Amino acid sequence: MNTSNKIPLTVVVPVKNEEKNLPKCLELLEDFDEVIIIDSNSTDRTPQIVAEFGYQLVNFNWNGQFPKKRNWLLRNVPLRNEWVLFLDADEFVTDDFKNEVRERIQDVSYNGYWLAYNNHFMGKSMKHGIKFKKLPLFRVGTGEYEFIDEKAWSHLDMEVHEHPIIDGQVGEIKSPVTHLDFKNLAHYIGKHNDYSSWEANRYLKLKQDKAAWAKLNWKQKIKYSLLDTWGFGFLYFLTNYFLYAGFLDGKIGYIFSVYKMQYFFNIKAKIYELTQNKL
Known part of the structure; x- marks a missing residue:
């Protein structure tokens, strides 16, 4: 059990060759109780960056079958918190977001939360257009990413467009996460x-x-x-x-x-x- 003032939540960052985005992502996660990076055999400085921050690094070798990276971690890696947040390396949390999450995960009536994203494109913030939302924050044990039978036609080892299927009520976090990819x-x-x-x-x-x-x-x-x-x-x-x-x-x-x-x-x-x- 978390007895510190850290947010009682495990952040999981799935990666592969994310040396450009990862430092900015990880430097904003120190307020969370646990941070785990799950890697797919990166060949750049990704593992060294994780070591520099002192976070847990788990390697994932996909065999082409279900489960993929996020579901595999949920099924195979012990998490020490009741809540998990899946965060991509090009997604950066804000103080407002962290404060709202700290409060909302105390509500026992919800098992998951939709997140809003402040999208950037070609390095510029996009204040208009259709807003992007997804459901990467949920109570451990209440669900996992949907099963899709994709043998022989997919080489993507991580759930990309699969949505989590959550038992129970799902709410919404209003404070957005910044989505900013430093790649070209x-x-x-x-x-x-x-x-x-x-x-x-x-x-x-x-x-x-x-x-x-x-x-x-x-x-x-x-x-x-x-x-x-x-x-x-x-x-x-x-x-x-x-x-x-x-x-x-x-x-x-x-x-x-x-x-x-x-x-x-x-x-x-x-x-x-x-x-x-x-x-």
């Missing part, structure tokens, strides 16, 4: 190329599995209903850039909106390619 635009494009391949394959799997479709939340059902349409990317651009005032972020808002449009177009094109290959 080429890295962003390459990463989202991998993500679009994953999404295309998952869409086709969902079409064949009614039980898996039934488990999706309403936002996921809308998303996957639209992914197989050629106009979804353009619809996202119009929504993000005009309806959510992404144009107020200037050139960065425009570039981001175009890249997101391209991302959804790539998913649709890959769905089409995979479908044609099966004919």
Whole structure:
């Protein structure tokens, strides 16, 4: 049991070759009772950086099967706190966020919390556009990331678009986490190329599995209903850039909106390619 003034929560940071982002992420975590970094055989200075901060480093070798990195840690690494927060290396907590988390995890009526993110793109803060949210903060033992059967088509060893399935009530933390990737635009494009391949394959799997479709939340059902349409990317651009005032972020808002449009177009094109290959 945590008897210090630290926040009684375990922060888990999944990484692979994150020497650019990791120092800033880790230097903001000293107020938490436990910090664990789970690595996938990094070849840069990631392990040395973890050692410099004195945090626990766990290595993960994926065998291509379920579970992936986050679920594997939940099942195999003892955590000394009741709550766990999964934080990416390019996500940075603020004092307001830490203060709110300290208070909210004392509420016994909630088993998880959605987090809001202050997104940056190409080094610039984006104050407008569709806001990004996810559910990486929950009470240990109340759930894990959803199971997706992706044998033979995915090389991503960490849950990326999988959502945690939590038993019990889920709330929302208002104070945002800063999302700021110090890597370049080429890295962003390459990463989202991998993500679009994953999404295309998952869409086709969902079409064949009614039980898996039934488990999706309403936002996921809308998303996957639209992914197989050629106009979804353009619809996202119009929504993000005009309806959510992404144009107020200037050139960065425009570039981001175009890249997101391209991302959804790539998913649709890959769905089409995979479908044609099966004919």
